[in-house]
Amino acid sequence: MLSLLLKSMRSRLIPTSLVTISLMASMVLLLSIERIQQGAEEGFNQSISGVDAIIGPRSSSIELVLYTVFHLGRPTNNITTKTVNDVKLRGDISWLVPIALGDSHKGFRVVATEPNYFEHIKYANGQPLVFSKGVAFAELSETVLGSDVAEKLSYRVGSKIQITHGSVESIGSKHDDFSFVVTGILNKTGTPIDRAIFLDLKGYELLHLGWKSGKKIFNLDDINLSSLPEDALIPKTVTAAFIGLKSKLTLFNFSKNIREYPKEAISAVIPGIALSELWSIVGLVDKGFQLLSWIIIAISLIAMVTLIIASLDNRKQEMTIYRANGASPKFLAMMVLCESLVIGLTAIVGAIILVTIVTYFATVQLNLALGISPSFKWISMGEIIVFSFILLAGALSSLIPAVMVFRKNLHQTLS
Amino acid sequence: MLEALGLEYRYQHGKKIVFPEIEIKRGQRLLISGFSGCGKTTLLSLIAGALRLQSGYIKFDSANYSSMSSLLLDKHRADHIGYIFQTLNLIPFLSVSENIALGIRFSQSRKSKVADLNQEISRLVCSLGLEKDALNIPVSRLSVGQQQRVAVARALLGKPDLILADEPTSALDSDTTKKFLNEVMETFDSKKQAMIMVSHDASIAPFFDTVIDFNKQHA
Numbered sequence: 001m002l003s004l005l006l007k008s009m010r011s012r013l014i015p016t017s018l019v020t021i022s023l024m025a026s027m028v029l030l031l032s033i034e035r036i037q038q039g040a041e042e043g044f045n046q047s048i049s050g051v052d053a054i055i056g057p058r059s060s061s062i063e064l065v066l067y068t069v070f071h072l073g074r075p076t077n078n079i080t081t082k083t084v085n086d087v088k089l090r091g092d093i094s095w096l097v098p099i100a101l102g103d104s105h106k107g108f109r110v111v112a113t114e115p116n117y118f119e120h121i122k123y124a125n126g127q128p129l130v131f132s133k134g135v136a137f138a139e140l141s142e143t144v145l146g147s148d149v150a151e152k153l154s155y156r157v158g159s160k161i162q163i164t165h166g167s168v169e170s171i172g173s174k175h176d177d178f179s180f181v182v183t184g185i186l187n188k189t190g191t192p193i194d195r196a197i198f199l200d201l202k203g204y205e206l207l208h209l210g211w212k213s214g215k216k217i218f219n220l221d222d223i224n225l226s227s228l229p230e231d232a233l234i235p236k237t238v239t240a241a242f243i244g245l246k247s248k249l250t251l252f253n254f255s256k257n258i259r260e261y262p263k264e265a266i267s268a269v270i271p272g273i274a275l276s277e278l279w280s281i282v283g284l285v286d287k288g289f290q291l292l293s294w295i296i297i298a299i300s301l302i303a304m305v306t307l308i309i310a311s312l313d314n315r316k317q318e319m320t321i322y323r324a325n326g327a328s329p330k331f332l333a334m335m336v337l338c339e340s341l342v343i344g345l346t347a348i349v350g351a352i353i354l355v356t357i358v359t360y361f362a363t364v365q366l367n368l369a370l371g372i373s374p375s376f377k378w379i380s381m382g383e384i385i386v387f388s389f390i391l392l393a394g395a396l397s398s399l400i401p402a403v404m405v406f407r408k409n410l411h412q413t414l415s
Numbered sequence: 416m417l418e419a420l421g422l423e424y425r426y427q428h429g430k431k432i433v434f435p436e437i438e439i440k441r442g443q444r445l446l447i448s449g450f451s452g453c454g455k456t457t458l459l460s461l462i463a464g465a466l467r468l469q470s471g472y473i474k475f476d477s478a479n480y481s482s483m484s485s486l487l488l489d490k491h492r493a494d495h496i497g498y499i500f501q502t503l504n505l506i507p508f509l510s511v512s513e514n515i516a517l518g519i520r521f522s523q524s525r526k527s528k529v530a531d532l533n534q535e536i537s538r539l540v541c542s543l544g545l546e547k548d549a550l551n552i553p554v555s556r557l558s559v560g561q562q563q564r565v566a567v568a569r570a571l572l573g574k575p576d577l578i579l580a581d582e583p584t585s586a587l588d589s590d591t592t593k594k595f596l597n598e599v600m601e602t603f604d605s606k607k608q609a610m611i612m613v614s615h616d617a618s619i620a621p622f623f624d625t626v627i628d629f630n631k632q633h634a
Contacts, residue, residue, distance in 0.1 A: 011508030321504045326493020326521035329486065
């Protein structure tokens with residue numbers, strides 16, 4: 001029977017491959033939408049870990065997470081170092097890492113922080129940051145690069161870089177009077193950390209010594225660094241601070257206290273909550289995608305049934321001849337069922353292979369846009385259900401020609 | 416062997432045909448002649464069990480058509496009847512030998528009568544005047560006359576008890592018709608088989624022992 005089936009399908013090569021291709025195309029669409037959406041959510045939630053709270057100027061928590069975690073947008077306000085030091089003195093705090101944002105290098109954001117950043121900040125369920133090369137910065141003229149930065153700009157340990165004031169490069173905005181030496185490159189994390197450049201807060205402060213209101217007033221070359229007083233390089237303000245608590249149980253109490261801090265309007269954001277708030281906004285798009293994928297399933301099913309019925313006349317003659325020669329209904333049903341299975345499975349396997357390729361590129365795109373890398377997977381339970389649903393519908397619709405052959409009088413079709 | 420009594424058939428468009436009584440024994444060759452559209456093909460379809468009886472009855476050995484489902488009739492036809500269709504009904508993408516083999520593919524009893532399928536197919540093909548080389552080429556590459564022979568070989572394979580032939584010579588010129596019928600009659604086993612052929616061509620009557628003229632019957 002199989003050889004008969006294959007010969008029959010080969011004789012209808014064009015319509016059969018059209019059905020297969022259209023089915024495959026819609027499955028690819030369906031799968032990629034689902035994968036991208038799942039991957040985005042996953043990568044999104046894994047972009048920061050190990051941080052119990054982020055404190056920053058009082059604003060929306062989503063805004064704070066966007067620029068501290070995703071390095072998107074620009075901070076509207078800063079908090080004073082005095083406030084940060086006050087918070088640091090609290091008994092419920094285990095560690096605190098301040099960060100200052102604002103500068104960039106060739107499109108990559110600069111994060112000015114302290115060396116303990118690399119010790120405390122984690123990603124994807126508590127994985128620590130690891131240096132693929134070199135070590136953390138120890139001097140104010142040293143810098144650490146995220147893996148993408150090093151890769152895209154071909155920097156190595158020992159490379160020298162200059163920082164641009166603000167996030168866009170323009171003439172006169174470069175801190176060209178001071179360069180930083182790369183001392184370490186981080187391993188790839190699949191988070192926005194890969195696209196960041198880290199330097200010491202003091203080095204960052206030094207860069208801005210000669211600046212006022214975004215304009216350079218005097219050049220660093222003109223001053224003697226060693227003559228600077230000790231506290232001249234301690235920044236007056238920072239953008240935000242990442243905080244680890246001794247016990248998570250004190251988290252809500254802590255954030256309440258922070259909100260009520262009398263000397264400055266600051267707030268504490270719990271990353272998990274802020275991330276899921278942020279995702280619920282993105283999730284609206286997600287709902288749209290889900291609707292879209294159901295529409296795609298419906299369309300591909302209609303297309304498949306249409307194409308099968310369209311090729312009915314061809315099939316009917318062939319099946320009638322089998323029947324005239326004594327083929328049982330079971331035989332004919334098996335023929336058409338096997339055919340739809342062959343088509344369906346080919347489409348599914350093809351779709352999975354194609355989607356693997358699509359997911360790969362989508363991952364690259366997502367990584368570029370958000371700095372998150374969705375993890376890769378072959379096939380999920382939900383997808384298996386959708387596939388079986390499609391296979392079943394295909395099989396049922398393919399039975400139509402077989403049933404018609406048996407409902408019609410043999411006599412009418414044969415003579 | 417076969418008895419068909421009181422057959423009548425009313426078409427969907429209202430025309431009604433009353434068929435003559437038909438009785439045929441093993442070894443008998445029956446020609447039913449008559450002009451086109453007089454219901455010859457319908458009669459063959461009824462005898463083949465491809466069309467349900469409306470009135471009258473057909474008995475084929477111990478099988479009574481009126482009490483059989485169309486599935487049983489399909490099986491009965493596959494086991495006992497070799498049908499040469501007017502429209503040939505060959506499957507274009509199969510080779511000559513694969514098309515011929517379809518004749519016994521679905522019948523255990525006819526399969527059991529063929530010891531060596533390839534040998535039997537070449538024997539039939541040769542006796543029907545087809546080249547042996549033609550066996551493996553797609554049937555769609557053959558001429559109509561050659562396709563006709565393939566259809567005949569398919570009907571004859573596995574020695575069915577009854578051979579039904581619907582205008583098998585309609586596409587052939589008179590010389591080829593004679594040659595073709597000679598070949599067909601040579602493969603006919605007069606001890607075990609019977610044959611009913613319908614044709615509008617009365618000139619082939621000498622090949623048969625009984626002739627029923629539909630035109631006269633109606634007149």
